[in-house]
Amino acid sequence: MTNITPLIDVQNLTMAYGDFILQKNLTFSVKKGSIFAIMGESGCGKSTLLRHLTGLKRPAAGDIYFSDKNFWQSSKKSRVQRMQKCGVLYQSGALWSSMTIGENIALPLQQFTSLSPKLIAEIVELKLALVGLKGFSKYPPSAISGGMRKRAGLARAIALDPEIVFFDEPSAGLDPISSRMLDDLILELRDSMGATIVIVTHELPSIFALADDSVFLDTETRTMLATGNPKILAKESDNLKVKQFLSRSLSPTEQP
Amino acid sequence: MNPDCELQASHDNETVCLTFLGSWTIHVTPCGFPDLTKLFSPQTKRLIFNSEHLIEWDSRLLVKLSRITEIADKHSIEVDLKGLPSGVRKLLRLTQKKTFAPPDRTFCPPGVLEEIGNHTIGFYQQAIDMLAFTGDILLLYIRFFTGRARYLKKDFIYFLYDCGPQALPIVALISFLVGFTLAFIGSVQLRMFGADIYVANLVGLTMTREMGPMMAAIIMAGRTGASYAAQLGTMQVNEEIDALQTMGINPLDFLVLPRLTALIIMMPLLAICADFIGIIGGFFIGVFSLDISPILYYEQTIKAIHLKHFLVGMIKSVVFGYLVAFCGCIKGMHCGRSADAVGKATTSAVVTAIVFIVITDAVFTFFFNVLGI
Numbered sequence: 001m002t003n004i005t006p007l008i009d010v011q012n013l014t015m016a017y018g019d020f021i022l023q024k025n026l027t028f029s030v031k032k033g034s035i036f037a038i039m040g041e042s043g044c045g046k047s048t049l050l051r052h053l054t055g056l057k058r059p060a061a062g063d064i065y066f067s068d069k070n071f072w073q074s075s076k077k078s079r080v081q082r083m084q085k086c087g088v089l090y091q092s093g094a095l096w097s098s099m100t101i102g103e104n105i106a107l108p109l110q111q112f113t114s115l116s117p118k119l120i121a122e123i124v125e126l127k128l129a130l131v132g133l134k135g136f137s138k139y140p141p142s143a144i145s146g147g148m149r150k151r152a153g154l155a156r157a158i159a160l161d162p163e164i165v166f167f168d169e170p171s172a173g174l175d176p177i178s179s180r181m182l183d184d185l186i187l188e189l190r191d192s193m194g195a196t197i198v199i200v201t202h203e204l205p206s207i208f209a210l211a212d213d214s215v216f217l218d219t220e221t222r223t224m225l226a227t228g229n230p231k232i233l234a235k236e237s238d239n240l241k242v243k244q245f246l247s248r249s250l251s252p253t254e255q256p
Numbered sequence: 257m258n259p260d261c262e263l264q265a266s267h268d269n270e271t272v273c274l275t276f277l278g279s280w281t282i283h284v285t286p287c288g289f290p291d292l293t294k295l296f297s298p299q300t301k302r303l304i305f306n307s308e309h310l311i312e313w314d315s316r317l318l319v320k321l322s323r324i325t326e327i328a329d330k331h332s333i334e335v336d337l338k339g340l341p342s343g344v345r346k347l348l349r350l351t352q353k354k355t356f357a358p359p360d361r362t363f364c365p366p367g368v369l370e371e372i373g374n375h376t377i378g379f380y381q382q383a384i385d386m387l388a389f390t391g392d393i394l395l396l397y398i399r400f401f402t403g404r405a406r407y408l409k410k411d412f413i414y415f416l417y418d419c420g421p422q423a424l425p426i427v428a429l430i431s432f433l434v435g436f437t438l439a440f441i442g443s444v445q446l447r448m449f450g451a452d453i454y455v456a457n458l459v460g461l462t463m464t465r466e467m468g469p470m471m472a473a474i475i476m477a478g479r480t481g482a483s484y485a486a487q488l489g490t491m492q493v494n495e496e497i498d499a500l501q502t503m504g505i506n507p508l509d510f511l512v513l514p515r516l517t518a519l520i521i522m523m524p525l526l527a528i529c530a531d532f533i534g535i536i537g538g539f540f541i542g543v544f545s546l547d548i549s550p551i552l553y554y555e556q557t558i559k560a561i562h563l564k565h566f567l568v569g570m571i572k573s574v575v576f577g578y579l580v581a582f583c584g585c586i587k588g589m590h591c592g593r594s595a596d597a598v599g600k601a602t603t604s605a606v607v608t609a610i611v612f613i614v615i616t617d618a619v620f621t622f623f624f625n626v627l628g629i
Binding site: 097098109113115119122123126127129130132133134136138141142148151160161188189191192193194 | 281282283314315316318319322323342343344346347350351352353356364592593594595596597
């Protein structure tokens with residue numbers, strides 16, 4: 001299902017806020033068509049890494065390549081074009097509250113394509129149907145539940161049929177059933193659209209259900225401790241902290 | 257440039273075959289398609305697809321297919337999706353999968369009558385809310401004077417500083433320019449009667465009775481009233497106000513009391529500064545443009561302004577201070593839970609405060625006139 005072409009390549013990335021170095025020497029790659037999880041404890045810099053990958057924050061050092069093209073060394077215009085091929089689902093859905101759900105999804109289509117309003121409306125309905133929200137286009141974001149807002153956010157994120165979809169804590173604040181349904185939806189969208197998925201999460205069920213590959217960030221050493229398939233890491237990693245995290249145990253010796 | 261997309265239809269007895277050619281993406285220019293409504297004849301029983309010459313696809317293809325399958329369903333024609341790419345088949349299946357029950361009613365933009373009704377109800381509700389909030393504030397000050405109100409003194413000191421010394425430069429600048437403009441406009445008229453010296457009376461009286469308190473209040477409505485509404489509105493969005501309530505702390509005591517009291521105390525002080533600086537603005541015109549001697553201008557101003565004029569201005573400024581803080585706090589406390597709601601609360605706080613200030617000023621002017629003050 002997945003091939004070996006790396007779509008995102010991170011080389012010796014250092015993330016910092018002023019003088020404070022959050023993470024250093026991060027090197028990993030995300031294969032095309034795969035689901036890649038960014039894992040780690042709270043405060044380790046997962047969301048900051050996502051900000052670097054989505055072009056919102058410039059690295060303190062190191063490089064990020066998209067399809068072998070250095071993102072931060074390319075022109076602003078090509079960076080914007082690159083980001084148009086990416087969709088992001090934020091923790092809260094981040095829907096624009098002054099617009100209806102349909103208008104939220106239509107906005108990128110209106111801005112970046114020359115499609116007719118009728119076709120845009122049809123695409124909006126299609127995207128809503130894909131995320132299980134058919135008939136909700138006239139609703140304001142405030143009138144739907146948190147789980148539905150995330151689905152609507154996902155519909156907006158895939159409005160332009162992106163090559164890569166980033167998810168920031170997709171399961172946060174959702175009940176287990178909604179969380180499972182969202183995980184299934186992510187898998188179905190990946191399988192059908194062929195998009196590459198990058199997920200920031202510390203929800204173990206989601207990590208094991210979705211991720212083909214992962215990177216584990218550590219707060220203490222401020223660097224990555226492991227990279228690879230999380231199921232394999234849970235069994236075979238030499239690093240106790242990684243094993244402890246993936247087995248949800250309090251001590252390295254405790255069995256899951 | 258992407259190659260165009262094309263759709264060809266071929267008929268074979270009871271079967272219609274649709275062939276997708278080219279690049280079916282949202283970025284290509286659409287070209288002629290067969291008329292979908294005339295695609296099927298009464299004999300058609302089956303619809304099949306051919307995607308061998310399909311170069312790439314995205315939502316554009318899915319939308320087209322959705323439309324075609326919808327028409328086929330209407331004609332009770334069997335649709336065979338086998339000839340489509342597997343991703344397309346999966347996505348089409350996903351669109352038919354129902355997760356959430358379709359809403360039983362749709363949100364439509366309200367009509368004119370409904371809009372008028374909504375505004376009337378909204379206006380009535382706002383009036384009720386304001387009355388209730390006024391009552392809450394009365395109870396709040398009873399708690400305050402009986403020592404039962406919970407609030408942070410450092411918050412109170414911060415707000416005193418924020419709406420006093422921090423606001424002074426902008427109040428001073430605007431008041432100076434108002435005094436300056438008043439004197440300039442007045443001098444043009446008074447000069448015609450050889451009454452240049454009365455510019456001092458005009459500026460002095462106008463600044464102390466009307467413009468000083470009013471300009472300070474309008475500036476504070478735009479500056480501090482808006483900031484109160486935005487702060488409290490954001491706290492509402494972040495559930496900080498709920499957190500106070502669940503701890504048993506009355507948000508009115510904790511949030512409204514320091515803000516309201518600080519502005520009621522500081523507004524008369526700002527008005528005094530505005531009066532003084534406005535008179536200085538007029539003095540500049542009197543001395544440098546009308547060639548009135550500085551001593552004469554000073555004496556004329558002192559002669560024109562009586563204590564009662566000054567007190568009228570002070571009474572107004574205390575009430576204006578209350579109104580600005582009241583509007584900022586009520587709009588913030590009653591704010592919705594979205595970014596849009598915070599924006600609306602802030603705008604509404606400023607507009608309501610300015611309207612109240614102007615109305616109150618007119619009422620005061622009328623009553624003081626009736627009372628001969």
